[in-house]
Amino acid sequence: MPTKEIRLFLADDHPILRDGIKELLNTEKDIIIVGEANNGIEVLERLSDANANVLLLDIDMPLKRGIEIITELSGNFPEVNVLVFTMHENDQYANQMMKDGAKGYILKSARKEILIHAIRTVALGDTYLSNEIANRLFSGLNINKKVPQYPDIPLTNREIEVLKLVANSLSNQEIASSLFISIKTVATHRKNIMQKLNLHNAVALTRYAVIKKLIN
Numbered sequence: 263m264p265t266k267e268i269r270l271f272l273a274d275d276h277p278i279l280r281d282g283i284k285e286l287l288n289t290e291k292d293i294i295i296v297g298e299a300n301n302g303i304e305v306l307e308r309l310s311d312a313n314a315n316v317l318l319l320d321i322d323m324p325l326k327r328g329i330e331i332i333t334e335l336s337g338n339f340p341e342v343n344v345l346v347f348t349m350h351e352n353d354q355y356a357n358q359m360m361k362d363g364a365k366g367y368i369l370k371s372a373r374k375e376i377l378i379h380a381i382r383t384v385a386l387g388d389t390y391l392s393n394e395i396a397n398r399l400f401s402g403l404n405i406n407k408k409v410p411q412y413p414d415i416p417l418t419n420r421e422i423e424v425l426k427l428v429a430n431s432l433s434n435q436e437i438a439s440s441l442f443i444s445i446k447t448v449a450t451h452r453k454n455i456m457q458k459l460n461l462h463n464a465v466a467l468t469r470y471a472v473i474k475k476l477i478n
Contacts, residue, residue: 268385271314272298273305274347275324286374293381302326306334314342316385321348321355329362336363343384356395366390379433389465393431396468412470415458422476424451428464429471
């Protein structure tokens with residue numbers, strides 16, 4: 263997880279939801295809310311002054327929709343990593359948003375821990391996909407992508423346990439608590455797994471786990 267400051271901009275047309283997110287994040291020392299917007303026009307107007315590095319963006323924004331905002335951001339604010347935050351469990355939406363430059367796609371039904379994990383993931387420049395979407399896309403339901411053929415590389419029983427939990431979007435802290443091991447040990451297992459499989463982020467590990475039928 264990043265140790266640098268995450269400067270988060272909230273874009274959603276529901277003030278109650280924005281207030282709820284601020285309340286959820288107020289104990290996270292590395293995440294600072296630097297701005298918020300009620301519609302798509304405000305997002306583009308206020309981002310330049312906010313100096314944000316992560317934008318939590320709803321798809322269904324008034325005046326200018328999320329897909330339009332992402333397209334404009336890629337040229338004007340390349341330093342801002344976009345995490346789409348939506349109620350739409352829709353593979354086509356997710357696929358299009360990621361193609362257009364979003365770094366992540368998470369559902370509004372996600373638990374607090376998953377949202378925080380997703381924010382920190384995209385802050386690093388890595389990709390995050392809601393598990394519900396990732397499982398379908400990585401199972402080959404996205405016909406535009408060829409399903410990779412992975413070699414059979416042996417993992418230890420503990421590595422398989424860790425891999426399954428990573429693929430289910432658990433953070434290192436949650437994995438450590440679940441397996442009764444230290445966070446440092448979890449990090450070591452993740453590093454070893456990625457080296458063995460030649461995979462470099464949680465999305466790639468999730469894809470591997472789905473294709474190898476380690477998770478449903």
